[in-house]
Amino acid sequence: MTALAIETHSLSKQFGRKKKSVLAVNKLSLQVEANQVYGFLGPNGAGKTTTIRILLDLVRPTSGEARLFGQPTLRAHEVLRRVGALVEGATFYPYLSGRKNLEVLARTGGYYDKERIDRLIHQVGMEDRAERRAGGYSTGMKQRLGIAAALLSDPDLIILDEPTNGLDPAGIQEMRTFIRSLVKEQGKTVFLSSHMLGEVEQVCDRVAIINKGSIVREGKVADLLSEHARLRIDASPIDVASEVLSRNWRVMRSDGVLLAEAAREDAPAMIRKLVEQDVQVFEVSAHRQSLESFFLSVTQEESDGQSVSG
Amino acid sequence: MVSLFRAEWSKIAGNRIVLGVFIWIFPVTAFVFLILAAISAAVSEQFRVAINAAPPTWTNQALTTWSFVNSEIGRFMLVGFAADVFGGEYQRQMWKNLLPRRRRLPLILNKFLTIAVYALTAFVGMVIIVTVMSGLVTAVAGAPYGPAFGDMSGADWLQFLRAVGSQASISFAAAIIAACYAAVGAIITRSILGAIVVGALLNLFEQGIAVAIALVVSITQQGDLFRLYLYTPGYNLANLSSWSTYGNGYMPLFIERYNCCGAFSVEASTVLVLAWIVGLIALTCYLFVRQDIAN
Numbered sequence: 296m297t298a299l300a301i302e303t304h305s306l307s308k309q310f311g312r313k314k315k316s317v318l319a320v321n322k323l324s325l326q327v328e329a330n331q332v333y334g335f336l337g338p339n340g341a342g343k344t345t346t347i348r349i350l351l352d353l354v355r356p357t358s359g360e361a362r363l364f365g366q367p368t369l370r371a372h373e374v375l376r377r378v379g380a381l382v383e384g385a386t387f388y389p390y391l392s393g394r395k396n397l398e399v400l401a402r403t404g405g406y407y408d409k410e411r412i413d414r415l416i417h418q419v420g421m422e423d424r425a426e427r428r429a430g431g432y433s434t435g436m437k438q439r440l441g442i443a444a445a446l447l448s449d450p451d452l453i454i455l456d457e458p459t460n461g462l463d464p465a466g467i468q469e470m471r472t473f474i475r476s477l478v479k480e481q482g483k484t485v486f487l488s489s490h491m492l493g494e495v496e497q498v499c500d501r502v503a504i505i506n507k508g509s510i511v512r513e514g515k516v517a518d519l520l521s522e523h524a525r526l527r528i529d530a531s532p533i534d535v536a537s538e539v540l541s542r543n544w545r546v547m548r549s550d551g552v553l554l555a556e557a558a559r560e561d562a563p564a565m566i567r568k569l570v571e572q573d574v575q576v577f578e579v580s581a582h583r584q585s586l587e588s589f590f591l592s593v594t595q596e597e598s599d600g601q602s603v604s605g
Numbered sequence: 606m607v608s609l610f611r612a613e614w615s616k617i618a619g620n621r622i623v624l625g626v627f628i629w630i631f632p633v634t635a636f637v638f639l640i641l642a643a644i645s646a647a648v649s650e651q652f653r654v655a656i657n658a659a660p661p662t663w664t665n666q667a668l669t670t671w672s673f674v675n676s677e678i679g680r681f682m683l684v685g686f687a688a689d690v691f692g693g694e695y696q697r698q699m700w701k702n703l704l705p706r707r708r709r710l711p712l713i714l715n716k717f718l719t720i721a722v723y724a725l726t727a728f729v730g731m732v733i734i735v736t737v738m739s740g741l742v743t744a745v746a747g748a749p750y751g752p753a754f755g756d757m758s759g760a761d762w763l764q765f766l767r768a769v770g771s772q773a774s775i776s777f778a779a780a781i782i783a784a785c786y787a788a789v790g791a792i793i794t795r796s797i798l799g800a801i802v803v804g805a806l807l808n809l810f811e812q813g814i815a816v817a818i819a820l821v822v823s824i825t826q827q828g829d830l831f832r833l834y835l836y837t838p839g840y841n842l843a844n845l846s847s848w849s850t851y852g853n854g855y856m857p858l859f860i861e862r863y864n865c866c867g868a869f870s871v872e873a874s875t876v877l878v879l880a881w882i883v884g885l886i887a888l889t890c891y892l893f894v895r896q897d898i899a900n
Binding site for chain 2: 351376391395405
């Protein structure tokens with residue numbers, strides 16, 4: 296069995312008391328195996344950052360437990376030495392240079408190593424700007440320095456909360472390659488929280504989707520996307536085709552074609568039925584769902600379900 | 606711990622404005638003031654006459670300079686400094702970067718230690734500058750600047766060092782208590798401004814509590830209520846200072862006439878001042894260790 300880098304058991308966090316309380320995380324259970332990039336997705340206010348803050352012992356859970364590498368995180372600090380994190384945007388002492396900021400953070404952790412700092416500054420492409428005051432950095436430059444700060448202790452687990460915020464397309468591409476290399480070449484585990492669903496789809500091995508404090512879907516990206524497999528059918532007359540197919544499958548119209556909730560294996564039967572009814576079939580192809588549309592559909596389902604039950 | 610101290614030291618050292626305004630202002634102001642005094646002595650006959658009429662002694666200068674630290678201005682400087690050291694981490698959202706790297710308790714205790722070392726460096730620097738440069742001023746004025754080292758017996762030295770040690774400890778304790786007020790304010794309000802306001806208010810409250818109690822006593826005629834005042838850090842620091850300077854305890858006149866209580870002994874006041882310092886640091890630690898860092 297692969298070792299678990301992160302586990303949470305019925306983790307809950309409620310902020311405030313009585314009527315004004317907000318349940319940010321609701322009985323969240325999660326298991327993240329080591330040596331992979333794990334995506335953590337959710338709309339704003341879903342509880343992603345609170346979960347991350349609990350993992351980092353910044354916030355105390357109301358109930359439940361969080362463990363890193365098998366050890367509880369609550370006020371048990373030793374295991375956090377194996378973790379590097381960039382939480383909710385990189386922040387630094389604005390009056391210190393980028394390099395000095397890294398030095399201060401490394402000394403705080405007790406792992407100051409000048410050569411490692413030089414190497415990290417080079418890795419994140421900040422050589423030319425490391426001596427400038429961090430207060431003058433752009434968001435993208437701060438994010439780069441934030442990644443370097445997260446890697447100061449040579450951690451086994453790297454938690455990145457929106458790491459590509461403020462980066463230009465080239466920077467995003469670099470970041471993607473960098474994150475993959477952390478796993479492939481250095482055997483690290485990356486826990487990536489992001490709104491950039493395209494980016495998550497490209498870089499993550501598994502994802503969890505969180506909504507209103509709970510996990511609503513979890514699994515390999517490919518498996519999740521095939522969960523709502525669709526076939527795209529270009530046929531004429533479209534009304535007849537729609538009527539024929541809807542007897543066996545859920546069908547919807549989109550931009551002059553039909554989208555049927557069906558697997559690739561259903562295609563021959565589908566074509567046969569259409570031909571039997573004299574429908575002309577021009578094309579039947581697998582319609583690949585993006586993570587974005589999957590994400591929107593599951594978070595929407597969740598909201599609809601709650602509004603119906605509520 | 607050395608590594609953590611170096612981190613805090615260089616972090617504060619980089620914040621030149623805060624350090625300049627709240628810490629280095631002590632020795633710098635002393636230096637500027639005495640340069641001006643030396644120039645005045647050089648150009649003003651009247652000034653020279655005044656100095657010659659009552660020439661300062663270096664022993665007295667070394668002693669009295671410490672009282673500036675214990676003044677309202679001195680305390681407020683420390684409140685401002687501690688407010689930035691503690692509140693700055695919230696305002697710059699740096700706790701989320703720091704806490705995963707080190708336990709909370711050493712992080713917060715290290716801040717107190719670093720503040721103390723910075724403050725002590727500035728105070729000692731100021732005392733040295735005042736003591737040495739007062740010699741320059743008296744030299745320009747043509748006045749003696751005694752006592753000569755050779756004229757001081759072993760007992761004199763011992764008495765002087767004891768007095769300086771005692772005065773320095775009292776002033777340093779007052780500064781640390783002021784810093785503790787700001788630290789508690791920073792943890793509660795999570796901002797620099799909040800820390801300054803809370804720190805300043807607690808300092809003022811401490812100064813004003815005797816007046817408040819006097820008002821209550823004047824209405825209720827319950828003189829025993831003044832006993833409460835005797836447990837404040839302000840009274841005990843003044844009491845220790847009185848024991849050190851005059852050899853007897855301190856009791857404000859408006860309390861004395863009620864004949865309700867006597868001045869505390871040196872030992873009792875020392876214990877109470879230490880209890881306040883330890884208590885305030887412990888309160889800061891307790892609040893911080895339990896706190897959620899949610900932004």
